[in-house]
Amino acid sequence: MGLVTVAAYTWYVIAVLGRAGDSGSALADVSYQATLLWTIIGAIVTSIIAHIAVSILFHRGEEKPDERDRDIYRFGEYIGQWLVLAGATAALGLAMLEVRHFWIANVIYLAFVLGAVLSSALKIFAYRRGLPRW
Numbered sequence: 001m002g003l004v005t006v007a008a009y010t011w012y013v014i015a016v017l018g019r020a021g022d023s024g025s026a027l028a029d030v031s032y033q034a035t036l037l038w039t040i041i042g043a044i045v046t047s048i049i050a051h052i053a054v055s056i057l058f059h060r061g062e063e064k065p066d067e068r069d070r071d072i073y074r075f076g077e078y079i080g081q082w083l084v085l086a087g088a089t090a091a092l093g094l095a096m097l098e099v100r101h102f103w104i105a106n107v108i109y110l111a112f113v114l115g116a117v118l119s120s121a122l123k124i125f126a127y128r129r130g131l132p133r134w
Helices: 002-023 033-057 067-096 101-129
Strands: none
Touching: 002 033, 002 101, 033 101, 067 101
8 A cells, every 4th residue: 555655646746747847837836736636536546446456365264353453553553643743733834834835735745645655664564573562
């Protein structure tokens, strides 16, 4: 799922930067809303389809998540959410400084992307190396 997030964000950045280069205008003047919306929707749909495909391909009976699975999920999600919180705080600061909507929207999107990537990476790490002992 982390790969889908990175691929979608990369496509979004390339599309927006391409528009800025084509028009010769400032980056904040580029029309980004539809691209942002469709990128997010596409990433969500792709993640759902990928999750279903992986579940079908690697189905191992009626196994239910055990305590370790729940702890690893919680560990990855909780730490990943700190980046979303940091992004929301940054976006709030930008809004109070009356920065253009382009930058606020992109800070929020980047925070979601970084949070999802960190969350996925931590879950993979925890499955391979175990949960950290606090």
